[in-house]
Amino acid sequence: MEPSTLSRQCEEIKIKVPWGHIAGKWWGTKSVRPIVGLHGWQDNAGTFDTLAPLLPDHVGFLAIDYPGHGLSSRYPDGSDYTHMKYLYVLRLIMKDQNWDKISIIGHSLSSSLGFMFSALFPDKIDMLVGFDMLKPLVRPADSLADLLSRNMEGFIIANERNIENSEPPSYTYEECLERFYKGLGESVDKDKCFHIMDRNIKPSRKNPNQYYFNRDNRLRYGFGTVGQDLCVALAHRIKTTPHLFFKAKGSPYYEDEKNYFEILDILKKTNPNFEYYNIEGKHHLHLNEPEKVIGIVNEFINRHRPPSTCS
Template sequence: MSAQVEEIRLNLGHIELAAHLFGPADGIPVIALHGWLDNANSFARLAPRLKGLRIVALDLAGHGYSEHRPAGASYALADYAHDVVRVAQQLGWERFGLLGHSLGAIISVQLAGALPDRVSHLLMIDGVIAPTGVEQDAAERLGMALQAQLRLDGKRKSVYANLEEGVEARMKGMVAVSREAAELLAQRGLMPVPGGYSWRSDSRLTLPSPVRLSETQAMAFVKRVKCNACLVVAADGMLARHTALLEQLPFEQVSLPGGHHLHLNDEHGATLVADCINRFFGFP
C-alpha cells in the first residue's frame, strides 16, 4: 500500500474530529483508535506497514486536532463508542474493523461487544478492558471524581519554554515513550501558547472516572464479541502481568517484545506489530 497519509476532518454533528487516512480506497475499512493522551500519530509508524486496509486513524475527542467536548460534558467510554459509530455512519461503513491501542483497545472491545454485527475485525494492542471496581466502592469513587472536577477549575496547564521541553515531558509521562515516539505525538499534540508551548489535550481527560464497571460487566462485552479478534500483548507493557485476565480472554493472543507503545517506540516494534496484523487480516 502507499505510505501517503491524508488529513481529514469529520463533522459528526455533536463534535468535529480530525483523522489521518491511510491505504487504498478499496481496502478493508478499519477505524484506528489511539491511547489515552495520545493522538492519531500513534499509528504513524504502523499504518504505512499494513496491507490492504483503508484506515481512518482518529484523534479521539479532546485529543490532537479534534474538538474538545462542550463545557459540562465528560469523556465516558460510551461517548467515545458513539463517536466511532457516527464516524462509520459518515463514511458509509455498515461493517468495519477496529484497531485499538490501550484506551483505544478498550473502546474497541466495548463497541464490538455492544454492536457485534457491525464490527468485522478486532485487533487490540496492549489493552482490552478498563480498570474495574467493586460495588461497595461506588459512592466513594463518585465523591472522589466530583472533588477532582471542582479542583480542576483552579488548575493551569503546564507551559514549556520550547518544543524540546514538551517532548521530554511526554517521554517521562505516566507511560514513558521513546524520544522518536514523543516527537511524533508532539507534532499533533503541542500548540504554541503565551510563554511557550502546551499540550492540546483537554485537561478533563486527566479526571478520574466517576463510575467503574464490575469485572462481570466488563467481561460481558468481551463475551459478546463475534468477529475474529487478536490481542497483541507487549512483553514489558501493561497487560503482561495480568495473567489471570489474559487466561479468561477468548481472543487469539500474540506476545511481542517491547513496552506499552511497542508499535510506536521504534521501527523494529512497528514492524513486528505490522507483521502480526497483516497475518491476522490475511495479507502475509
C-alpha cells in the same frame, strides 16, 4: 522491512459531529472502507505513524483523534468522557461515512473499547486488532469511592478553566518532550514521542517559543465504572468476531491480573477466531517497534479483509 506506498498517501481529514469535528489521518486508498485506528487515553492518531505505512496497500487506514484529543473538538462545557461516548463517536463516524461495519486496530483504552464494541454490536464489526489492554479496567471497590471523589473535584476545576479559556502552563519544546516522555512512564521511546506529542501541543499565546498541551484536561477525571461481572458478560457475547490481541511483556496489567486472565480464558474458549500473542516490548509496542507485530497483523488483515473483498 520497507514501508509500503501508504507512507506517501497520508491526508488530514475532518468528520463533522454535533459538537464540532473529529480529526484524523487517512492513509492509502479511499476507494474502500478503511481500517480505523483508535488511540489510547490522552494519545492521538499519531500513535499509528510508524505502523500505518507498513499495512497492506489494498485497504486504507484512518487513524482518528477522539474528542478532546489531538486536533478533534472537545466535548461541550460540562460534559465528561466515558466509554459509551467513545463508542457513540464510532457509530457517528460509521453513519457519516455510510459504513455498515467497522474494522478496528486499537491501542490500550481503544483495545478495550473494541472489545466492548464487539460485544455490544457484533453485527457491525468484522475485525479487531488490540494492543495491550484486553478489556475495560476494573477498579477495586475499596479505592473507587475515593477516586470518584477526587475526580469530581478535578473535573470541576478543569471544566471551569475550559469555560474561562485560560491557557495552561507552557514550556519549551524540549521541556514538553521531557514531560511527555516521563508522563507516559517512558513507554514511548524518546525518539518516537514526537509522533504523538506534536499533535497534542500548541504554541503559547503568552510566551514566544513555548508550547502548552492542548488536550482537554477533563480527560483525566473520569466517572465511568465497569465491574468484572459486566466484562465477563461482554466476553461471552463475542462469539465469532476475528480478534487479534497482543500483550506487551514489559507492560503492567493496570488492574488485578486475575480479572485479565479470566477474560482471556473466556475469549480463548468461546471465540474460535480469537488469537493471542505475548510479545517483548513496552506499552506502546506498536509505535516503538512495529516490525515485531506487522507480519502477524498483515496476515490477519489479509485473511479477514482480503483484496478480493476490498475491490
